[in-house]
Amino acid sequence: MTDLVCAACSRPVTEGRCPTCRASRLQQSPGSWLTPELLVLLIAAAAVLSLVVSHLAR
Ligand SMILES: [Zn+2]
Numbered sequence: 812m813t814d815l816v817c818a819a820c821s822r823p824v825t826e827g828r829c830p831t832c833r834a835s836r837l838q839q840s841p842g843s844w845l846t847p848e849l850l851v852l853l854i855a856a857a858a859v860l861s862l863v864v865s866h867l868a869r
Contacts, residue, residue, distance in 0.1 A: 815824040819831040827833045 816822070817824050817829065817832045817835070819830040822828045822832065822834050824832045824839075827836050833858070
């Protein structure tokens with residue numbers, strides 16, 4: 812992870828000293844891989860999977 816310096820408080824963003832730091836830290840967090848597009852894709856995949864399972868169950 813790169814040590815970015817905040818433009819608002821000129822402290823490392825990783826320290827989270829101001830709202831700008833915390834906002835950019837959230838954007839860089841590992842949880843940010845879960846984009847809305849990926850969420851839609853996962854829901855579609857789950858729907859297809861449940862369809863396949865219901866077909867197999869018959
Ligand atoms: Zn800051």
